[in-house]
Amino acid sequence: MQLKKIKIGNIETPNNVFFAPLAGYSDAIMRSLCYTLGAGLCFTEMVSAKGLYYSPNASSDIIFTYPNEKIKAIQIFGNDPEFIKRAVDNPLIEKFDIIDINMGCPVPKIFSNGEGSALMQNFSLASKVIKSACQGSKPVTVKFRTGITDDKPLTRDFAVMAEDSGASLITIHGRSKTAVYSGECNYAEIEKAKNAVKIPVIANGGVFSVDDANRLIENTGADGVMLARGVLENPFLISNLTGFTPKFTLKQFILKQIELASERYGYERSAILLRKQMAFYLKGATGGKKLKEQVFSASNAGELINIIESSNCF
Ligand SMILES: Cc1cc2nc3c(=O)[nH]c(=O)nc-3n(C[C@H](O)[C@H](O)[C@H](O)COP(=O)(O)O)c2cc1C
Structure with missing residues (x-):
């Protein structure tokens, strides 16, 4: 377009x-x-x-x-x-x-x-x-x-x-x-x-x-x-x-989103609020189903960051 x-x-x-x-x-x-x-x-x-x-x-x-x-x-x-x-x-x-x-x-x-x-x-x-x-x-x-x-x-x-x-x-x-x-x-x-x-x-x-x-x-x-x-x-x-050149990889984008959400919504609440968004990112990804389960069990932003950082889905 x-x-x-x-x-x-x-x-x-x-x-x-x-x-x-x-x-x-x-x-x-x-x-x-x-x-x-x-x-x-x-x-x-x-x-x-x-x-x-x-x-x-x-x-x-x-x-x-x-x-x-x-x-x-x-x-x-x-x-x-x-x-x-x-x-x-x-x-x-x-x-x-x-x-x-x-x-x-x-x-x-x-x-x-x-x-x-x-x-x-x-x-x-x-x-x-x-x-x-x-x-x-x-x-x-x-x-x-x-x-x-x-x-x-x-x-x-x-x-x-x-x-x-x-x-x-x-x-x-x-x-x-x-x-x-x-x-x-x-x-x-x-x-x-x-x-x-x-x-x-x-x-x-x-x-x-x-x-x-x-x-x-x-x-x-x-x-x-x-x-x-x-x-x-x-x-x-x-x-x-x-045509913009992104400053982040997708993984970095997601980690930034979690970091900002933690600041804004709180350490625990952010993990819950971001669950549905993480599910969108994982749609169709290889190993996405297992990662989604982990994401949904994360109870705070720190846990969520660890899960995303160590995943090879992104
Ligand atoms: C979870 C969800 C929330 C939405 N919230 C709004 C909203 O607040 N205001 C609005 O005008 N449309 C809302 N929409 C509609 C979207 O803006 C868009 O019109 C719709 O998803 C169709 O575009 P798509 O097929 O590219 O997703 C929402 C859609 C979804 C799936």
């Missing part, structure tokens, strides 16, 4: 390879490491607009950032325009440059609350939410899916609504809400949306290799890609696309 800068309101990203909001994974540590691999833009995981208002301390890990995060983008979810406005005006998120609104989350608890992808069923409310976010001083981006079900795609019309409501960029996950995270990405739907709007369109879904990224861009005409699970399995997918 061809690298290019992306304009998001008054912000310009250095390239069009983005790292996705990923609940439980895209924390400040992962984001700052992804920036060292040349990521153009990284997003926090989704944070509740109401949660930010009523119990801001509960979101403190999500909204924590490191100074080396070149551009800071926070993802907010919610369906109440008033709370969205309060969130964008909240001094706690003043440091973020971009506000992304989640309109794609399929999780039953979120969907049944009328939030996340449920907003794709209610264009008028979705528009109010976006307009409300745009009342703040930051550019607003929106991430959504192809629709609720595969047989009733909404991609193009939702993209037009988002642009008309003031969004500066949209990211389209090329799957419906019912497909959740499986199946092929629907290129044609993303292409239709791309052809209908003037704002930049980022395509997302199923990119695990450079070839996947090339195919996604060629088939959709999108302006850039958003990488998600592909990076959790192999962070160097970012540098493979951006």
